[in-house]
Each structure stands twice: as structure tokens, then as C-alpha cells.
Amino acid sequence: LEPSPETEAHSIDALRQQASQCRRCPLWSEATQTVFGEGSDNAELVFVGEQPGDQEDLQGRPFVGPAGKIFDAVLGEAGIERTAVYVTNAVKHFKFEPRGKRRIHSKPNAGEVQACRWWLAQEVTLLKPKLMVALGATAAQSLLEAPVAITKQRGQTIKRDDGLAVFLTIHPSYILRIRDPQEAAAERARFVADIRT
Numbered sequence: 001l002e003p004s005p006e007t008e009a010h011s012i013d014a015l016r017q018q019a020s021q022c023r024r025c026p027l028w029s030e031a032t033q034t035v036f037g038e039g040s041d042n043a044e045l046v047f048v049g050e051q052p053g054d055q056e057d058l059q060g061r062p063f064v065g066p067a068g069k070i071f072d073a074v075l076g077e078a079g080i081e082r083t084a085v086y087v088t089n090a091v092k093h094f095k096f097e098p099r100g101k102r103r104i105h106s107k108p109n110a111g112e113v114q115a116c117r118w119w120l121a122q123e124v125t126l127l128k129p130k131l132m133v134a135l136g137a138t139a140a141q142s143l144l145e146a147p148v149a150i151t152k153q154r155g156q157t158i159k160r161d162d163g164l165a166v167f168l169t170i171h172p173s174y175i176l177r178i179r180d181p182q183e184a185a186a187e188r189a190r191f192v193a194d195i196r197t
């Protein structure tokens with residue numbers, strides 16, 4: 001981790017407060033606000049996405065846009081209440097390219113993921129979850145500090161050197177990008193099965 005001017009926080013709320021002023025990478029300058037993690041402070045399960053999207057940036061909450069709708073539905077089908085878990089992202093500012101009036105998602109680079117790992121690491125330290133769920137490759141790479149091939153490794157649980165267990169699955173937006181309805185339904189069913197696991 002980078003040396004940091006922030007002091008150690010003793011609660012998620014205090015950490016969220018610090019993160020609202022984050023200048024650890026340049027992404028803050030174009031985004032509306034920091035989108036920090038939210039959910040139960042006692043969560044045994046912590047889900048990690050990539051970065052906030054357009055809706056998340058505007059509302060200041062993770063997974064409330066189109067990918068969040070799928071995520072919520074899949075959690076429900078797997079019998080998990082969102083209020084019982086904690087949901088966050090590897091990168092906490094929206095990175096985008098302006099295209100007319102629209103803002104198109106742009107993938108965070110390794111430096112941005114590395115800079116934002118400071119926050120994710122502290123969320124993990126404070127929450128002490130039983131299991132982390134990496135939604136997609138960016139989350140997996142941030143948590144494991146190694147490249148991950150989600151298509152090959154999904155469904156696996158990797159133990160980190162510090163004992164933290166990281167379950168690997170797809171990002172819900174992957175399902176949104178599949179054009180063929182049958183294939184999308186099959187992938188969605190696989191995702192539900194992963195989350196049930």
C-alpha cells in the first residue's frame with residue numbers, strides 16, 4: 001500500500017467519511033462523488049464489484065443501476081438479503097468517457113485499482129468477513145493482487161496468505177452484454193448457482 005495521509009479509521013462510517021475526500025488517484029476530479037461500500041457492519045459476506053457506473057455515481061450508492069438490478073434479483077433468488085451483506089467496489093469513483101450527453105464506462109487501470117486498494121483493504125480489516133465474493137476480474141485482481149481468468153476460475157474459492165477466503169464469480173454486467181436471450185438466461189442461472197454456493 002501507498003503511504004497515506006489518512007489516519008486509521010475505527011468504523012466503516014469513519015472510513016466512508018475519509019474516502020469522500022479521497023485524492024489518491026485522479027478519478028475523483030471527473031466523478032460526482034465517492035461511491036463507498038454499504039451494508040451491514042456485521043456482514044459475513046462481502047461482495048466486491050469493479051467500480052460505480054453512471055447511476056451509482058449520481059446516487060452515491062454501489063450497485064443501484066442496471067447491473068445492480070441483476071445483482072439484487074440474483075441475490076434474492078439465492079436466498080440472500082442485501083441488507084445482511086456488505087457491497088463495495090474495487091475502485092470507488094466512476095471512470096468514464098463522455099460521448100455526447102452519455103458517460104460511457106471506462107475500465108480502471110492497474111494504478112487506479114492499486115491506489116483504491118487502500119480503501120478496500122481497510123473495509124476488509126474492519127468487517128472481518130467469512131467470505132469475500134469477487135464479482136469479475138477487477139475485483140479478483142484487487143483482492144488477490146494477481147491476474148485472474150474468471151472464465152476458467154469462476155466457482156473457486158482462493159485462500160489468501162492472510163487467511164481471507166475469496167470466492168470468484170462473474171460480474172453481473174457480463175450477463176447484460178450477452179445478446180442471445182437463451183445464452184443470457186443460461187449465464188444468469190449459472191450466476192445464481194455461484195451465489196448459492
Ligand code: URA
Nearest residue numbers: 049050051052062063
Ligand atoms: N458495476 C460495478 O462493478 N459496481 C457498481 O457499483 C455498479 C456497477
